[in-house]
Amino acid sequence: MTVTRAPAETLSVLDRPNSYIGKTVPRPNLDRLLQGRGQYVSDLELPRMAHVVFLRSPYAHARIVAIDADAARRMSGVIAVVTGRELEAVITPWVGVLSHLKGLKSAPQHAIAVDRACWQGEAVAAIVATSRAAAEDAMEHVVVDYEELAAVTDMRTALDPATPVIHASLGDNLAFERTLDAGDVDQALSDSEVVEAEFVFGRHTGVTLEPRAVVADWNAAEARLTIYQGTQAPHMVQNIAALHLRLKEAQVRVVCKDVGGSFGIKVHIYADEMATYALSKLLRRPIKFVADRVESFNTDIHARDHRCRGRIGVRSDGTITAFEIDDLTGIGPYSMYPRTSAIEANQVVNLVGGPYVTANYRARARVVFQNKNVMCQYRAVGHPIACSITEGLVDLAASKIGMDPVEIRRRNLISDDAYPCASPSGMKFEQLSHHASLAKLLQMMDYGALRAEQAALRTRNIHRGIGFASFIEVTNPSATFYGVGGAKISSQDGVAVRLDAQGSVICQTSITEQGQGSESLTAQIVGSVLGVSMERVRVILGDTDNTPYGGGTWASRGAGIGGEAALQAAKALRQNILDVAAAILQSRPAGLDIVNNRIVNADDGAPRIELNELARIVYFRPDTLPPGIQPELMATRHFVPRQYPFAFTNGVQASWLEVDTETGFVTLLKHWVVEDCGTIINPQLVDEQIRGGVVQGLGAALFEKCIYDERGQLTNANMADYLVPMSGEMPDIEIGHVVSPTQETELGAKGAGEAGTAGAAAAVANAVNDALRPFGATITEIPLTPQVILTALGRI
Amino acid sequence: MKAAAFAYARATSVMNALELLAAHGDRAKVLSGGQSLMPAMNLRLLSPDILVDVGGLAELRGIAVRGNLLVVGALTRHVDLLRSPEVALHASLLRDAVAHVAHPAIRNRGTIGGSLAHADPASELPACVVALGATIVVRGPAGERRIAATEFFKGIYETALSPDELLVAVEVPVAGRGATFFFQEYARRHGDYAVVGLAASAVVAAGRFSDLRLGFFAVGDRPLLAAAAGKLINASVTSALLAEAATALADELDPQEDQQASPAMRRHLATVLLRRCVAALLARSELEAGVTR
Numbered sequence A: 001m002t003v004t005r006a007p008a009e010t011l012s013v014l015d016r017p018n019s020y021i022g023k024t025v026p027r028p029n030l031d032r033l034l035q036g037r038g039q040y041v042s043d044l045e046l047p048r049m050a051h052v053v054f055l056r057s058p059y060a061h062a063r064i065v066a067i068d069a070d071a072a073r074r075m076s077g078v079i080a081v082v083t084g085r086e087l088e089a090v091i092t093p094w095v096g097v098l099s100h101l102k103g104l105k106s107a108p109q110h111a112i113a114v115d116r117a118c119w120q121g122e123a124v125a126a127i128v129a130t131s132r133a134a135a136e137d138a139m140e141h142v143v144v145d146y147e148e149l150a151a152v153t154d155m156r157t158a159l160d161p162a163t164p165v166i167h168a169s170l171g172d173n174l175a176f177e178r179t180l181d182a183g184d185v186d187q188a189l190s191d192s193e194v195v196e197a198e199f200v201f202g203r204h205t206g207v208t209l210e211p212r213a214v215v216a217d218w219n220a221a222e223a224r225l226t227i228y229q230g231t232q233a234p235h236m237v238q239n240i241a242a243l244h245l246r247l248k249e250a251q252v253r254v255v256c257k258d259v260g261g262s263f264g265i266k267v268h269i270y271a272d273e274m275a276t277y278a279l280s281k282l283l284r285r286p287i288k289f290v291a292d293r294v295e296s297f298n299t300d301i302h303a304r305d306h307r308c309r310g311r312i313g314v315r316s317d318g319t320i321t322a323f324e325i326d327d328l329t330g331i332g333p334y335s336m337y338p339r340t341s342a343i344e345a346n347q348v349v350n351l352v353g354g355p356y357v358t359a360n361y362r363a364r365a366r367v368v369f370q371n372k373n374v375m376c377q378y379r380a381v382g383h384p385i386a387c388s389i390t391e392g393l394v395d396l397a398a399s400k401i402g403m404d405p406v407e408i409r410r411r412n413l414i415s416d417d418a419y420p421c422a423s424p425s426g427m428k429f430e431q432l433s434h435h436a437s438l439a440k441l442l443q444m445m446d447y448g449a450l451r452a453e454q455a456a457l458r459t460r461n462i463h464r465g466i467g468f469a470s471f472i473e474v475t476n477p478s479a480t481f482y483g484v485g486g487a488k489i490s491s492q493d494g495v496a497v498r499l500d501a502q503g504s505v506i507c508q509t510s511i512t513e514q515g516q517g518s519e520s521l522t523a524q525i526v527g528s529v530l531g532v533s534m535e536r537v538r539v540i541l542g543d544t545d546n547t548p549y550g551g552g553t554w555a556s557r558g559a560g561i562g563g564e565a566a567l568q569a570a571k572a573l574r575q576n577i578l579d580v581a582a583a584i585l586q587s588r589p590a591g592l593d594i595v596n597n598r599i600v601n602a603d604d605g606a607p608r609i610e611l612n613e614l615a616r617i618v619y620f621r622p623d624t625l626p627p628g629i630q631p632e633l634m635a636t637r638h639f640v641p642r643q644y645p646f647a648f649t650n651g652v653q654a655s656w657l658e659v660d661t662e663t664g665f666v667t668l669l670k671h672w673v674v675e676d677c678g679t680i681i682n683p684q685l686v687d688e689q690i691r692g693g694v695v696q697g698l699g700a701a702l703f704e705k706c707i708y709d710e711r712g713q714l715t716n717a718n719m720a721d722y723l724v725p726m727s728g729e730m731p732d733i734e735i736g737h738v739v740s741p742t743q744e745t746e747l748g749a750k751g752a753g754e755a756g757t758a759g760a761a762a763a764v765a766n767a768v769n770d771a772l773r774p775f776g777a778t779i780t781e782i783p784l785t786p787q788v789i790l791t792a793l794g795r796i
Numbered sequence B: 001m002k003a004a005a006f007a008y009a010r011a012t013s014v015m016n017a018l019e020l021l022a023a024h025g026d027r028a029k030v031l032s033g034g035q036s037l038m039p040a041m042n043l044r045l046l047s048p049d050i051l052v053d054v055g056g057l058a059e060l061r062g063i064a065v066r067g068n069l070l071v072v073g074a075l076t077r078h079v080d081l082l083r084s085p086e087v088a089l090h091a092s093l094l095r096d097a098v099a100h101v102a103h104p105a106i107r108n109r110g111t112i113g114g115s116l117a118h119a120d121p122a123s124e125l126p127a128c129v130v131a132l133g134a135t136i137v138v139r140g141p142a143g144e145r146r147i148a149a150t151e152f153f154k155g156i157y158e159t160a161l162s163p164d165e166l167l168v169a170v171e172v173p174v175a176g177r178g179a180t181f182f183f184q185e186y187a188r189r190h191g192d193y194a195v196v197g198l199a200a201s202a203v204v205a206a207g208r209f210s211d212l213r214l215g216f217f218a219v220g221d222r223p224l225l226a227a228a229a230g231k232l233i234n235a236s237v238t239s240a241l242l243a244e245a246a247t248a249l250a251d252e253l254d255p256q257e258d259q260q261a262s263p264a265m266r267r268h269l270a271t272v273l274l275r276r277c278v279a280a281l282l283a284r285s286e287l288e289a290g291v292t293r
């Protein structure tokens, strides 16, 4: 690990004896999960609970003329069949816009379609029955009379005057447009070599192992709704459920126990989940909705459906003079609620060219409506697009002037001592380490030897390629991400820590756990700062009644923001404990410390009193404490970044692969990542986040695509036809780190959850083009399927 | 994704199974390993009234050599083919092929009878039995029928089986002197159905093919025994001759378009497989690179 800054003079709270920070400690929840004692929403059974299935539109766009549910209602086990009109009485529609995304527009969306279905998969009726199977049986007997309407499917023609407008009230199919013009692009391009390409990305989705699942339980006696849901943001769900059910937030409790993967898929408000809350209120009983795999593909947000023209200017000495992009993306018929579907394109504009010093940058992004499933934020939002465009253009530029792809990056990446600085799009960088990361990567992969091997194999008609991708990544977002746009999505998080009567610690945090290790990192931080062993720390998360208010876990924010709140809360509790200890021991707080669950002398480490003994005195014999002492063995702290809108991280990836130029099949041989997420709390968790992220990026590069036909039908909505990356195709992924802690927090951690996804596809695409160089073929489209490669090679 | 309600009967004998099938006609479905049937039922693509589970029928199990035939019972699971010494010795093509069928969990349950009866054109085993010149043994109300593998497959998911018949065994001629096999497929991921595949059985003597049976799969509505192979039998194989065979092969294929490949791509991949197969079987690597269409 390379540390870019000299360690501080004094020991920080993180470097205390027996610190867990920087150590691979097993996750506290592992045993529970591995022994099958996890509690996923699907496991939940409540008295009188009913199951809902949604009858979904088979058409991409259709008027609902009539719904005949009489036969279904009479079937055994059926409790109710509810249409959008009927549900409207309970829940109000919503519009997914944010005020800081100027001009963004969308139409009111209903929990269940009213009058009109706008994508294949939109719910048009809910069937509630005593079991899912009974509901599915009844669903076959609900007869809907549809009048099929013209579907807008191709984003390229969505804005044409001849194309029907999906929402007449909006006037056109343009949801959002953003332009940016920094520096002097025309001037820069006029005296440079200019390379241009169109980058095409496959629409894909997150494919969580556990599908979206919710149990909504309206308790009419308490006038309170409890929502058990696999979500990344419980307080956001609370706010929105309350708003649209016309309740006070205090009337809604959101409980989020174990979640089988999220990747951003579960940070949104889905119509069918809203319908489930409303059905519980309407029918006054617990209702469970668990999406099956087919409806997951049809309704979990999709992402990354972009076509982007990119241009780069380069001089013969390798200087990149300008970037220019014109991005187009189709988001489905509605902007998703409440984070909106404009963020992805907005991020593309923000991030293109981001690792480089190039000051001339022009961008246009247009976001259009179409009759396909909704698109919204999925792991590394916008980054894979921006990175693939940027890095693809940089490689094209290098190839144009005959320069090694590493050399052109060396000459243009922002220097490691240039910080703080800002990008042409206004992104502020506190401290990045592009050059240190690249140097480390080259050493890990033994670049020279790899190039020699590549050349030797080429003579034997074996075609391997090396591809690079430098990237930057948004983490630890402040309120500028959503809050300023009017969304009630908290950017701050809170942690409460208390010492119990036997010296164990209960810690309540507003961040959530979906498998990434939030629970572990919280316990590691609290244990380290308090001087308490981790097995004594119990972490409670995912319950709006029982945790501080906060944002949750998304946008690579859990460790950086929730972790800092945990650190500060633990520091405060530690001080409170030392104050009490000093009173008991007739000593000074500054002369004492907590190490290994006991109070010790700060200077010689001599044990003074066990924590459990201190707790016993505080809770059961406060009469023995000196007068005027009121111990506070609980402390709460909140944290939100204020100085920087985002704590940018950076890194670089490389791919080594082989293309069978006869068949078009790609074999991934090796992948390397060096990334800089600041302080590393748990190296194994960070590395596995990176690896998992890379795998999702590799999926995008080679396999994953939601394939729609021209009528807006999703034709591969199952696990046989939608290809997720599987272990057999994955290369070894080697990971290295450079550490530039953020100075905005004492913890110094930035996010690590999305970096892998940001650059993986770009590295693979560059490697494929590198392999194909002798054939003069260049591909700027993903997924790189055998069909795409054979076509580019002119074989078919 | 819950199957519609269905009745279930566990057959106690082949006779009993046949009676049940006779009684329920095409409203019944035979349940073997369930690895194709159950997913289809969960998706409600199929809603049989009754499942006739043949899983308990010992008569349908086992792999044995009888004379110069390797007899493989219908209930032989994919994993058994993978591990059987008899298969390795007498029909190693099946072993090589079945390693490409799905994943261990599915191979632990899926059966050869189920795979052949299911007749997915992208499936490995149907192409193998065609290449091996095997015979499919079926039993129905009127007794036993033996159907040449080349006559058994009729179309996508269609076979010569009638709804009241049970596939009971496969008879494979044991490999003779000089017999060699080649199996390769192009699939997007390990365990996926092939985009194009080839199961080949050959007899090579003195650097020539005295027999060559090329069973292509995923190139049409059923496994295809390529006539183009004829050009290479008892001939001195040159690059030019191989190119001629490749052209003939491309002409005789009528591949389907799907999400993985266009017809043109399937034709192309089939010819790549042909070249690789011939080069491998004759141990002449120069043939592999030589031809481009």
Ligand SMILES: Cc1cc2nc3c(=O)[nH]c(=O)nc-3n(C[C@H](O)[C@H](O)[C@H](O)COP(=O)(O)OP(=O)(O)OC[C@H]3O[C@@H](n4cnc5c(N)ncnc54)[C@H](O)[C@@H]3O)c2cc1C
Residues within 6 Å of the ligand: B029, B030, B031, B032, B033, B034, B035, B036, B037, B038, B039, B054, B074, B100, B101, B102, B103, B106, B109, B110, B111, B112, B113, B114, B115, B117, B118, B122, B123, B124, B125, B161, B165, B166, B167, B168, B191, B192, B193, B194
């Ligand atoms: C994820 C996944 C991946 C797969 N990948 C592949 C692959 O790459 N290649 C491949 O070839 N297969 C693949 N399969 C299918 C698998 O090989 C099945 O096991 C096989 O196709 C069917 O065998 P089964 O015993 O499970 O049959 P079942 O599912 O029980 O039955 C299949 C059909 O055959 C009929 N049937 C079964 N036995 C008999 C009999 N004795 N007589 C008459 N009719 C009968 C049934 O009525 C049914 O119509 C895959 C399956 C899954 C779930």
